[in-house]
Amino acid sequence: MESLKRPAVLILGAGAVGLSLAGRLSQVATVYAACRPVHAGAIRDRGLVMEGVWGDRTVGTVACVSGPADVPPAVDVVVVTAKGTGTRAICEEYAGVIRGRPTASLQNGIGNEEIIAEYTDTVIGGTVTTNFSVAGPGHVRVLSESAPMHLGVWSGGGGEALGRLIGIIRSAGIPVEADSDIRSGKWTKALLNIAVNPICALLRAPVGAAVDEEIREIVDGLVRETFAVAGAEGVRLPWATADDYLDYLFRVQVPDFAAVYPSMYHDLRQGRRTEIDLLNGYIAALGERHGIATPQNRCIAGLVRYAEAHPDAR
Numbered sequence: 001m002e003s004l005k006r007p008a009v010l011i012l013g014a015g016a017v018g019l020s021l022a023g024r025l026s027q028v029a030t031v032y033a034a035c036r037p038v039h040a041g042a043i044r045d046r047g048l049v050m051e052g053v054w055g056d057r058t059v060g061t062v063a064c065v066s067g068p069a070d071v072p073p074a075v076d077v078v079v080v081t082a083k084g085t086g087t088r089a090i091c092e093e094y095a096g097v098i099r100g101r102p103t104a105s106l107q108n109g110i111g112n113e114e115i116i117a118e119y120t121d122t123v124i125g126g127t128v129t130t131n132f133s134v135a136g137p138g139h140v141r142v143l144s145e146s147a148p149m150h151l152g153v154w155s156g157g158g159g160e161a162l163g164r165l166i167g168i169i170r171s172a173g174i175p176v177e178a179d180s181d182i183r184s185g186k187w188t189k190a191l192l193n194i195a196v197n198p199i200c201a202l203l204r205a206p207v208g209a210a211v212d213e214e215i216r217e218i219v220d221g222l223v224r225e226t227f228a229v230a231g232a233e234g235v236r237l238p239w240a241t242a243d244d245y246l247d248y249l250f251r252v253q254v255p256d257f258a259a260v261y262p263s264m265y266h267d268l269r270q271g272r273r274t275e276i277d278l279l280n281g282y283i284a285a286l287g288e289r290h291g292i293a294t295p296q297n298r299c300i301a302g303l304v305r306y307a308e309a310h311p312d313a314r
């Protein structure tokens with residue numbers, strides 16, 4: 001007989017993505033969210049406020065946790081939604097909770113799953129191609145969605161855990177697909193972030209800025225270099241050539257996100273370290289290892305690092 005127990009999900013690093021996910025999943029699961037005190041206080045006082053394409057509602061059932069001691073043993077699955085710059089720290093903090101539990105990443109960039117795999121046997125890789133932002137304490141906005149979430153087994157015999165997690169997410173009404181090659185899936189999603197995140201962060205512009213003729217030329221270069229490096233790494237992307245992806249980027253993704261600001265924009269504005277080293281910086285470093293020139297990615301990564309370090313440049 002099927003268990004009627006309500007699944008329990010722990011979200012680690014709940015900000016724009018994690019709180020939005022917590023709000024939706026709490027319709028079908030018991031949700032614990034490890035978030036900062038400013039969010040936890042507001043959520044305890046008046047619930048989590050959500051607006052946008054995932055629905056306008058105030059959710060009173062998200063339980064905020066401030067450390068591993070607050071997490072009950074009933075948790076079935078962990079989802080990491082901290083920025084990639086904080087993956088190791090949050091895994092260290094919650095190591096006792098993660099150990100032995102299936103743990104998924106919905107983060108951008110390359111390298112997070114590898115870190116999580118140091119803490120548990122069963123890792124689920126994931127991508128989310130939706131725009132989320134924090135509007136205030138315990139208040140999130142979900143502004144546009146371009147593709148279903150992708151989830152796939154990264155390591156360990158996670159087939160059953162993957163099926164359960166997909167079931168929870170789908171029953172909450174979030175579009176989600178199983179991905180049989182999630183390593184390529186992460187690169188596929190990273191293409192979009194490599195193409196638009198640093199440009200929008202540096203220019204303080206929404207994603208639609210990419211259609212400007214001069215900006216488009218830079219985007220072209222970033223994507224072509226990434227394709228060359230992906231080829232050398234043996235990553236199979238869903239597009240045969242950089243031109244095929246650029247066509248999809250400008251026909252589908254840029255229009256879908258034209259009016260919104262990517263996550264790196266918010267990081268720079270708020271003086272936080274960005275995920276540049278998991279995106280363009282990663283491509284530049286890998287390019288060097290393979291003897292592939294990546295001047296555009298190197299250049300944009302350098303500009304972002306400069307802006308991170310100089311408040312007057314952001």
Ligand SMILES: NC(=O)C1=CN([C@@H]2O[C@H](COP(=O)(O)OP(=O)(O)OC[C@H]3O[C@@H](n4cnc5c(N)ncnc54)[C@H](O)[C@@H]3O)[C@@H](O)[C@H]2O)C=CC1
Nearest residue numbers: 013014015016017034035036081082086107108131132263
């Ligand atoms: N914002 C977006 O539209 C999208 C973001 N992503 C990716 O999802 C990930 C999360 O992005 P966002 O939600 O935008 O970032 P965010 O910065 O809004 O949220 C992360 C939250 O985790 C918190 N956090 C980090 N370490 C913590 C700890 N030890 N304890 C408690 N809280 C902790 C941070 O303070 C922050 O509030 C990133 O990898 C991002 O690139 C992916 C798709 C879309």
Ligand SMILES: CC(C)(CO)C(=O)C(=O)O
Nearest residue numbers: 129130131132261262263
């Ligand atoms: C898809 C996009 C651009 C949505 O905001 C994103 O992944 C990000 O902001 O990092």
